[in-house]
Amino acid sequence: MKRLYFLTVIPFIGMLGFLPFANRVEPFVLGMPFVMFWVVLWTVLTSATLAIMYKLDPRNKEDEKK
Incomplete structure (x- = not known):
């Protein structure tokens, strides 16, 4: 999880x-x-990187289940 934030x-x-x-x-x-x-x-690449981070972040998937 924390490794994901190194993409920033x-x-x-x-x-x-x-x-x-x-x-x-x-x-x-x-x-x-x-x-x-x-x-x-x-x-543009910063926006793409943040979109990838959003898709890979498990906390965003928890909101979809509710």
């Missing part, structure tokens, strides 16, 4: 930990500078 560390490391390596303007991805694409990408 992945977006934090991805967005802030690797940002110095992604801090450049070129190349352009989808018409955005790379650093802006990096932030948008991790925003």
